[in-house]
Amino acid sequence: MTAASEVSGDGDLATVLRDLAWTVHRLVPDVAGLEPLPNSELAVVKEVLAEPGIAVTELGRRVGMLQSNTSAAVRALVRRGLVTRERCDTDRRVTRLMPTSKCLEARELIRSVWSGTVRDAMAHLEPEQVEAIANARTALRELDKVLRETT
Known part of the structure; x- marks a missing residue:
């Protein structure tokens, strides 16, 4: 079986990966005792944690959301105490987003x-299944990198 046939076959690897990501995403907040975040807010938190100080415009582009939806998610996260807005020192028109200590603590708890x-x-x-998953670690990280760069 070729890599292309495995990705597009009945056991569609892309679908399996998406389903696994969704399951893990939905389980973690419940297990951690945190209020689950809507996907839009989770996407924003993830990007703010990955790049503290990200501009709102760049954030919207990365998460593929309309400006109004991005702003709504940011407002909700500010109300939850997970994100703060800061004006850029060099261009006062630009708002940068920073994770709060609450957000950083939640990240570690969730992790x-x-x-x-x-x-x-x-x-x-x-044991063979665990080994297969472990052996895929490098390829999965590379897939994540490619997906981040193309979105």
């Missing part, structure tokens, strides 16, 4: 709970 949740689930797999 640790998520890792434990996935690790616990993997304990129910056959």
